[in-house]
Amino acid sequence: MSKIKAENVNVYYGSKQALFDVSIDIAEKEVTALIGPSGCGKSTFLRCLNRMNDVIEICRVEGSIKMDNLELNSRKLDVVRLRENVGMVFQKPNPFPKTIYENVAYGPTIHGIAQSKEEMDQIVETSLKKAALWNEVKDRLDEIGTGLSGGQQQRLCIARAISVSPEVILMDEPCSALDPIATAQIEELIDDLKKEVTIVIVTHSMSQAARVSQKTGFFHLGKLIEFGPTDKIFKNPDNQQTQDYITGRFG
Amino acid sequence: MNLILVTFIILLAFTSYYFGRKKALVIQSSQRLTALPKFYGYYLAAWCAAPALIIFALWSVFEPSIVKTFILQDYTDQNLTKNELQLIYTKVKALAAGTYTGNITNFLDESANKYIQLKGIANSAKVAIILAILIFSLSFAYRSVQKNDRMREPVEIFLKWVLFVASLGAVLVTIGIVFSLLFEAIRFFQAVKIFDFIFGTHWYPAKTFVRDGQPDPELMKDAFGAVPLFAGTFFIAFIAMCVAIPIGLLSGIYLSEYAGRGVRKYAKPIIEILAGIPTVVYGFFAALTVGPFVKEIGNAMGLEVSAESALAAGAVMGVMIIPFISSLSDDVMTAVPQSLRDGSYAMGATKSETVKKVIFPAALPGIVGSILLAVSRAIGETMIVVMASGLAANLTMNPLESTSTITAQIVVILIGDQQFGDPKTQSAFALGISLFIVTLFLNVIALSVVKKYREKYE
Numbered sequence: 010m011s012k013i014k015a016e017n018v019n020v021y022y023g024s025k026q027a028l029f030d031v032s033i034d035i036a037e038k039e040v041t042a043l044i045g046p047s048g049c050g051k052s053t054f055l056r057c058l059n060r061m062n063d064v065i066e067i068c069r070v071e072g073s074i075k076m077d078n079l080e081l082n083s084r085k086l087d088v089v090r091l092r093e094n095v096g097m098v099f100q101k102p103n104p105f106p107k108t109i110y111e112n113v114a115y116g117p118t119i120h121g122i123a124q125s126k127e128e129m130d131q132i133v134e135t136s137l138k139k140a141a142l143w144n145e146v147k148d149r150l151d152e153i154g155t156g157l158s159g160g161q162q163q164r165l166c167i168a169r170a171i172s173v174s175p176e177v178i179l180m181d182e183p184c185s186a187l188d189p190i191a192t193a194q195i196e197e198l199i200d201d202l203k204k205e206v207t208i209v210i211v212t213h214s215m216s217q218a219a220r221v222s223q224k225t226g227f228f229h230l231g232k233l234i235e236f237g238p239t240d241k242i243f244k245n246p247d248n249q250q251t252q253d254y255i256t257g258r259f260g
Numbered sequence: 261m262n263l264i265l266v267t268f269i270i271l272l273a274f275t276s277y278y279f280g281r282k283k284a285l286v287i288q289s290s291q292r293l294t295a296l297p298k299f300y301g302y303y304l305a306a307w308c309a310a311p312a313l314i315i316f317a318l319w320s321v322f323e324p325s326i327v328k329t330f331i332l333q334d335y336t337d338q339n340l341t342k343n344e345l346q347l348i349y350t351k352v353k354a355l356a357a358g359t360y361t362g363n364i365t366n367f368l369d370e371s372a373n374k375y376i377q378l379k380g381i382a383n384s385a386k387v388a389i390i391l392a393i394l395i396f397s398l399s400f401a402y403r404s405v406q407k408n409d410r411m412r413e414p415v416e417i418f419l420k421w422v423l424f425v426a427s428l429g430a431v432l433v434t435i436g437i438v439f440s441l442l443f444e445a446i447r448f449f450q451a452v453k454i455f456d457f458i459f460g461t462h463w464y465p466a467k468t469f470v471r472d473g474q475p476d477p478e479l480m481k482d483a484f485g486a487v488p489l490f491a492g493t494f495f496i497a498f499i500a501m502c503v504a505i506p507i508g509l510l511s512g513i514y515l516s517e518y519a520g521r522g523v524r525k526y527a528k529p530i531i532e533i534l535a536g537i538p539t540v541v542y543g544f545f546a547a548l549t550v551g552p553f554v555k556e557i558g559n560a561m562g563l564e565v566s567a568e569s570a571l572a573a574g575a576v577m578g579v580m581i582i583p584f585i586s587s588l589s590d591d592v593m594t595a596v597p598q599s600l601r602d603g604s605y606a607m608g609a610t611k612s613e614t615v616k617k618v619i620f621p622a623a624l625p626g627i628v629g630s631i632l633l634a635v636s637r638a639i640g641e642t643m644i645v646v647m648a649s650g651l652a653a654n655l656t657m658n659p660l661e662s663t664s665t666i667t668a669q670i671v672v673i674l675i676g677d678q679q680f681g682d683p684k685t686q687s688a689f690a691l692g693i694s695l696f697i698v699t700l701f702l703n704v705i706a707l708s709v710v711k712k713y714r715e716k717y718e
Contacts, residue, residue, distance in 0.1 A: 064605060066520065092608035099606075103599035106622050115617070116607045169607065 012037040012207045018072035020053050027053045031233045040208045042218035045228035051211045055179050059095040060088050093120050096170030100182040102162035104154035109146050112154040116173040140168035160191025180210040196221050219243050227251045273309035280304035295412035302415045307401035312394050319386050327378050444689035451683040452484045460485015463653035465684040488655040492663035496574045497638040503578025508585025516593035517615050535583040539643040546576035546648035571659040573649035584634040592626030625709050632706035636699040642667035666691045
């Protein structure tokens, strides 16, 4: 079932066009990987899905992006509601310089989700457990989040993202700053999470895309070159450029 | 004479720089250079200028006292006091320069002639010695250049010493100032008990003035109580911070988080201009505009307001301090990484929630630092208070009355005629050192807070 449907999305940074007529269907409760060389527009596209491009003054988005029939690219959209539903994990772990507990409780607090202290404790615990971090931090929830290791920080950011029970999580190269062991932990986590959430992940690692995703989209120079089941993209792509990129001939 | 000599040394140094560089190019044709050609030039120039200038400086420092010793040798058998000897020496110098108008005794005339003679010898000797040093050091350096010795290291070491001497100078001056404050303050505290100074509630130094002889110790006891001044200082600083902190912080937040690039580009320099206005301008603004304005409003409301109220001075001082707080807090908030903002926005936080819950707490140590720096600025501010808040040291907590500060009292004490040994004059040093201790303390706290903040993101 389709969760997000993008049609003819064009993005401009000032006068420079970054995305050209991207149309894509992202299926519910699956992992969709976006791959492509640096500067190909995959992160730009990802940031359209939770309107993070609003932060960039010169950025302009055209086209239609629908999530469950709600038009995302509309002035009338309540961005706060949208971002409550669409969480995001960034390339560099960016926990707030607050305690581990406060980091996870941040979203539920600003959206008024928890009614009581007990409920909040419960949300924090569940989120940290889902992010496979609970056992490592349960005795030091009042320590500063930035004091954790890189991999732990990234899992803390994932816990923060899932604390408001979003339907979609966007991941922008979540493992590029991590070592192989931490990467494996995050990938395992992605596998668990997809039972409940739709995940869109931008990655530079083709093996990672192959390992975690069900669908893969290949971007090049701002265009979506090919999109389909991961198996097919990696074993038998239709497009020569995709074939070249996958086999490491360019990019 | 001295000017010619120094100009000659400097010109010679420049010439030897070019000469050294040229020599290096000549050496280059036959062997590999040990450094870039310009280092050969620097090497020669440094050897040319440094020894000669050092000797010149030392000579200039010691020559007068040596000459003085020679002159005053003739007077040692007359049992004169130090002050009298000094007077004689001044007379001799004046006579030698032709500006003496008093009685000329034979003895004085002789001394003056001797003085002129000595000066002449000293001058010729100086020129001869410096020329000799120039020749010696230049030929030594030239030999090294010719041998193609290593050039880079000596030049770097020389530069290191130049920088060291410059910093040493700055440090020594600071220490000198602190100690002169300290010694005068100690002399003051010999006349007035430190307890009376710190805890006394009555400041009226003028009443200790006695035309001749020593002032009454009982009067001293009650005239130098600094409590009204400390109270006034902190009170006016407090009023200033009540104005500056809210406006400064809010405009800092606006500039760093809300203002578009265009607004920020113009608004920030304009706010910083406030810091560039001379304080004396703020002073008469406070005295002539704000003070009477406050008085009129107060009178209209049936309150009794002094034309020189603490409120007017504090408010204007607050305006002066706004840019310190807004600019510094803008800087520290802008320095909060964009990734934290992204993280907060991506959670669905609004701009104000992001500022309140992420940016502001993350920048708080830096903001506290900027506020502490602003407070120490407010405490040290003089001109506005002198002009707008009056000079009578009232112990009051009423912002509509006139009060005075430590800085303003120092001004009052030191303008006009004063006797140096007088406790009234020395009290300025005691006030100065207490002010210094307070602001030093605040600055140390501020800097350590700011430093702690810097470590956080590294």
